[in-house]
Structure formats: C-alpha cells, structure tokens
Amino acid sequence: GEDVEQSLFLSVREGDSSVINCTYTDSSSTYLYWYKQEPGAGLQLLTYIFSNMDMKQDQRLTVLLNKKDKHLSLRIADTQTGDSAIYFCAWNYGQNFVFGPGTRLSVLP
Amino acid sequence: DAGVIQSPRHEVTEMGQEVTLRCKPISGHNSLFWYRQTMMRGLELLIYFNNNVPIDDSGMPEDRFSAKMPNASFSTLKIQPSEPRDSAVYFCASSLGGAGTGELFFGEGSRLTVL
Numbered sequence: 001g002e003d004v005e006q007s008l009f010l011s012v013r014e015g016d017s018s019v020i021n022c023t024y025t026d027s028s029s030t031y032l033y034w035y036k037q038e039p040g041a042g043l044q045l046l047t048y049i050f051s052n053m054d055m056k057q058d059q060r061l062t063v064l065l066n067k068k069d070k071h072l073s074l075r076i077a078d079t080q081t082g083d084s085a086i087y088f089c090a091w092n093y094g095q096n097f098v099f100g101p102g103t104r105l106s107v108l109p
Numbered sequence: 110d111a112g113v114i115q116s117p118r119h120e121v122t123e124m125g126q127e128v129t130l131r132c133k134p135i136s137g138h139n140s141l142f143w144y145r146q147t148m149m150r151g152l153e154l155l156i157y158f159n160n161n162v163p164i165d166d167s168g169m170p171e172d173r174f175s176a177k178m179p180n181a182s183f184s185t186l187k188i189q190p191s192e193p194r195d196s197a198v199y200f201c202a203s204s205l206g207g208a209g210t211g212e213l214f215f216g217e218g219s220r221l222t223v224l
Contacts (some may be wrong), residue, residue, distance in 0.1 A: 030211070031211060033212075035213075040217075041217055041218075042113075042200055042202075042215030042216055042217050042218050043152075043200070043202075043213070043215045044215065045212045045213070045214075048212070088152065090213075092211045095140060095157070095159055095164060095206060096154065096157060096164075096165060097142070097154075097211075097213055099151075099152045101151045101152075102151060102152070
C-alpha cells in the first residue's frame with residue numbers, strides 16, 4: 001500500500017521561509033499536490049506539480065519534486081500569519097487520491 | 110458555482126442513534142469521495158464513487174457505515190447505530206475524475222459528535 005511521511009509540526013517566525021517536506025511511495029502518479037486546510041474548513045488545493053517537472057514556482061510558493069528519492073517539498077517565502085494551517089501532500093492513484101498525514105504550520109509573530 | 114455542499118455542519122447525537130450526512134457535489138463532477146478526519150488517524154478515505162457507482166469502499170470501517178449515490182447530484186453517508194468512536198469531521202469531495210489536473214474540491218465538512 002501507499003505510505004507517506006510528513007513532519008507533523010513546524011513553527012516559523014513571520015517573514016521567514018517555511019519548508020514542508022513529504023516522502024511518498026507511489027511513483028506512478030501524474031500529478032502531485034499540496035493542499036491547505038485552515039481551521040474549521042475543508043482542504044483547498046494550494047498548488048500542484050506535474051510529475052515530469054522538477055520545480056514549480058507560484059508567487060511565494062515553490063514546489064520541488066525529486067522523483068528519484070520520492071521527495072516532494074513546499075517552500076513558502078515570507079511566511080505570514082495567514083499561512084498558519086495544516087498542509088497535506090497528495091497524489092492521484094488511479095481514480096483515487098492519497099493524502100499525507102499533514103504538517104501543522106504555526107507562524108509566530 | 111456554490112462548491113461542494115454538505116449538511117449538517119454540526120451534529121450531536123447519542124450512541125445508538127442513526128446519523129445521515131448529506132453531500133451535493135459540484136455540478137458536472139463525476140467522482141465523489143467521503144473522507145473522515147480525526148486527530149488520531151488523520152484523513153481517511155471511506156469510499157469513492159465514479160459516475161454514481163461505488164468504486165472502492167474498503168475504507169468503510171464496518172457494516173454500521175453505508176453510503177449511497179442515487180444520482181449525480183446527491184450522496185449520503187449513513188451510520189447506524191452510531192458509536193462514540195465515530196466522532197469525527199466527515200468531508201465530502203468531488204472531482205472531474207480523469208479530466209484535467211484531477212483537483213479535489215472539498216466541502217466544509219460535517220462535525221459529528223456521538224455522546
């Protein structure tokens with residue numbers, strides 16, 4: 001079966017960069033995703049990367065994909081208090097989706 | 110579009126009672142998923158449908174749980190009888206299936222508390 005590892009907690013100071021890491025087992029996915037869950041809400045797609053790409057940048061977000069090591073990371077530049085949330089890595093597995101356990105990001109003033 | 114709509118947002122019930130959670134997916138989406146989220150186990154896939162047909166229900170905890178999708182715009186998740194360990198947030202999500210990037214759109218969840 002699929003197995004995913006994520007650090008459960010991360011604390012950073014406002015203005016610093018945050019790096020959230022994810023390792024996965026399934027290498028056949030077409031897309032890999034980062035979802036964000038704010039308190040009391042459902043998950044929302046933050047960004048995604050096509051599996052044949054190494055990097056994708058979207059404003060403050062940078063996604064890095066190392067397929068050889070099955071490692072996915074999300075970097076948030078100039079982290080703000082509004083970035084405090086739980087971040088899930090995910091990928092498609094056939095018609096299904098597999099989610100990591102989530103990393104709770106706390107942004108300290 | 111209104112997004113994925115779930116009801117109720119909150120439900121408190123007593124052990125042994127029947128619970129029915131409802132979901133309206135985004136119009137045009139042909140895949141629907143039910144997830145359960147708890148602090149201990151994180152986000153768990155319970156069941157998903159494609160074109161109203163259940164594809165994988167291996168995540169359904171036990172026979173007390175059942176899910177239906179009678180048409181493309183409505184799905185229910187039923188727990189009968191409910192137990193305190195069923196307390197969780199239940200999310201419904203929909204997607205276009207194999208089309209596009211496969212993004213999942215989540216509802217706001219139904220928070221269930223079983224006393």
